[in-house]
Amino acid sequence: xxxxxxxxxxxxxxxxxxxxxxxxxxxxxxxxxxxxxxxxxxxxxxxxxxxxxxxxxxxxxxxxxxxxxxxxxxxxxxxxxxxxxxxxxxxxxxxxxxxxxxxxxxxxxxxxxxxxxxxxxxxxxxxxxxxxxxxxxxxxxxxxxxxxxxxxxxxxxxxxxxxxxxxxxxxxxxxxxxxxxxxxxxxxxxxxxxxxxxxxxxxxxxxxxxxxxxxxxxxxxxxxxxxxxxxxxxxxxxxxxxxxxxxxxxxxxxxxxxxxxxxx
Ligand SMILES: CCCCCCCCCCC/C=C/C(=O)SCCNC(=O)CCNC(=O)[C@H](O)C(C)(C)COP(=O)(O)OP(=O)(O)OC[C@H]1O[C@@H](n2cnc3c(N)ncnc32)[C@H](O)[C@@H]1OP(=O)(O)O
Ligand SMILES: NC(=O)C1=CN([C@@H]2O[C@H](COP(=O)(O)OP(=O)(O)OC[C@H]3O[C@@H](n4cnc5c(N)ncnc54)[C@H](OP(=O)(O)O)[C@@H]3O)[C@@H](O)[C@H]2O)C=CC1
Numbered sequence: 001x002x003x004x005x006x007x008x009x010x011x012x013x014x015x016x017x018x019x020x021x022x023x024x025x026x027x028x029x030x031x032x033x034x035x036x037x038x039x040x041x042x043x044x045x046x047x048x049x050x051x052x053x054x055x056x057x058x059x060x061x062x063x064x065x066x067x068x069x070x071x072x073x074x075x076x077x078x079x080x081x082x083x084x085x086x087x088x089x090x091x092x093x094x095x096x097x098x099x100x101x102x103x104x105x106x107x108x109x110x111x112x113x114x115x116x117x118x119x120x121x122x123x124x125x126x127x128x129x130x131x132x133x134x135x136x137x138x139x140x141x142x143x144x145x146x147x148x149x150x151x152x153x154x155x156x157x158x159x160x161x162x163x164x165x166x167x168x169x170x171x172x173x174x175x176x177x178x179x180x181x182x183x184x185x186x187x188x189x190x191x192x193x194x195x196x197x198x199x200x201x202x203x204x205x206x207x208x209x210x211x212x213x214x215x216x217x218x219x220x221x222x223x224x225x226x227x228x229x230x231x232x233x234x235x236x237x238x239x240x241x242x243x244x245x246x247x248x249x250x251x252x253x254x255x256x257x258x259x260x261x262x263x264x
Contacts, residue, residue: 009227009230010025012025012086012088012089013025013026013027013028013080013084013085013086013087013088013089014089014090014091015076015089015090015124015128016028016090016093017030017031017055017076017091017092017093017094017120018030018031018093025048025049026049026083026084028051028079028083028084029050029051030052030053030054030055030076031055031094032054032055034054037053053080055075055076057116057120057121057124058123060123063076064127076124077127077131078131081131086132086136087128088138089138089140089230090124090125090133090139090141091140091141091143091226091230092125092141092143093143094116094120095120095143096117096194096198097113097117097156098113098154099198099199100153105155105156109156113160117164118160118164121142122167125140125167125171128140129178133175133180135178136179137179137180138181139181140183141182141183141184141185142164142167142168142182143187143226144161144164144185145158145161145187146187146245146248147161147162147165148243165186168241172238172239176238181229181235183234183239183240184241184242185226185241185242185244186241186243186244186245187244188243189204189217189245190216190217190218190219190221190222191217191218204216210248210253211248212251213246213247213248215246217244217245221244228242
C-alpha cells in the first residue's frame, strides 16, 4: 500500500504487517525479510516517519518476545510504542498462498497458508489489543480476499480469509466498548510483483477479462479503502467487509460475456 493523505493521519501511529505504507502518519512495517523491509523504508521515508520491524507473524515467539521494560509484549508492538509513543492503527496486510488443487495440498502447505493468513492475523491482533488497544482504543483492518464464492484452486487461503472475516465480526463486537473498530478489506485482483511471480502462467492477463471493469486494481485503490476505514469518517463502521474489486466478486462466467476491453 502506498497512499499519502497529508493531514488526515498527522500525529497518529500505525503498525502494518506485510510491507509498505505511506499513509501520512508514523508507521512501523513488519515482515520477515529485513532486506526488503529496509528497501521499503528507504522508498517510503519521504512520505512519513517509517521504521522496519522484522517479525514472522506465524511465530508466537516472534510476536510475543520478552522485554524487561514492557514485560511480555510483542516485539513489533513494543518497538512501535518505544519509537513513536503511541499506537492507533493495526493493518493486517501480511499474507499469501500458492495455487493448488485441494487434493494436491500437503499438510505442510496447508499449515503454512493457514498459519500465515489466519493464525498470524490472530496473534498480531490479540497482542496489539492486550498491549495497547484494550486501554486506548484503536482501529484494526484485516486484508482478506475475494473468497465469497469459495476459492477454487486456492481453497486453503479461501478458508483462512473467510475465518478472518468472521474474526473481524467477533472482534468488532467484543471490543467495541473499548473504543476499538475492526473492519476488513477484500481486494479483487490487484497487480503485485509477488503475485505475478507466484503463478506458472500470466494470472493477471487471464484475470483481466473476468473483471467487469476490464482492468486490474491498483495498490493505491486498496489503500484508499484502508485509509477511509482507518479515518474518523468511518467512525460508525464496525465489523464490515469492504470489497475493493470493481464488482469482480459479483460476476460469474455464467452471466452474459462482458463486452469490450479497456487498457490495464
Ligand atoms: C491456477 C490458479 C488459479 C487461481 C486463480 C485465481 C486468481 C488469482 C488471484 C490472485 C489473488 C492474489 C492474491 C495474493 O495474495 S497475491 C500476493 C501474495 N503473495 C504470495 O502469495 C507470496 C507467495 N507465497 C508464499 O509465500 C507461500 O505460498 C506461503 C504463504 C505458503 C509461505 O510459506 P513459507 O514461507 O513457509 O513457504 P515454504 O516455501 O516454506 O512452503 C511451505 C510449504 O508450502 C507448500 N508450498 C509452498 N509453495 C508452494 C507451491 N508454489 N506449490 C505447491 N506447494 C507449495 C509446500 O508444501 C511447502 O513445503 P515444502 O517446501 O517442504 O514442499
Ligand atoms: N495482489 C492481489 O491481487 C491480492 C492480494 N491480497 C492480499 O493482500 C496482501 C498484500 O498482497 P500483495 O502486496 O499483493 O503481496 P505481497 O506478497 O507483496 O505482500 C505480502 C507480504 O506479506 C509478508 N508476509 C508473508 N508471510 C509473512 C509472515 N509469516 N510474517 C510476516 N509477514 C509476512 C511478505 O513479506 P515477507 O515475505 O518479507 O515476510 C510480504 O511483504 C496479502 O495478504 C495478499 O494475500 C488479497 C487479494 C488479492
